[in-house]
Amino acid sequence: MNEYVVIFEEAADGGWGAYIPDVPGVVALGNSREQVAFRIQGALKAYAEEMRAQGRVLPEPLHAAGTARL
Numbered sequence: 001m002n003e004y005v006v007i008f009e010e011a012a013d014g015g016w017g018a019y020i021p022d023v024p025g026v027v028a029l030g031n032s033r034e035q036v037a038f039r040i041q042g043a044l045k046a047y048a049e050e051m052r053a054q055g056r057v058l059p060e061p062l063h064a065a066g067t068a069r070l
Helices: 034-052
Strands: 007-010 016-019 027-030
Touching: 007 027, 007 034, 016 034
Parallel strands: none
Antiparallel strands: 007 016, 016 027
């Protein structure tokens, strides 16, 4: 099972978005971070199912996340 980095971003209007850098096109939007976290998981699952139906595989995860302190 692969784990992918998910980037969450809060918009100026308070909405949220998320994307997976290693899987271009898999994105989610919503009103809260929790809603977007749920939706991005569903989007990745749907994408993976479609890839399998086409006989293809998901790309290997290449990104990692960390923190920086200032």
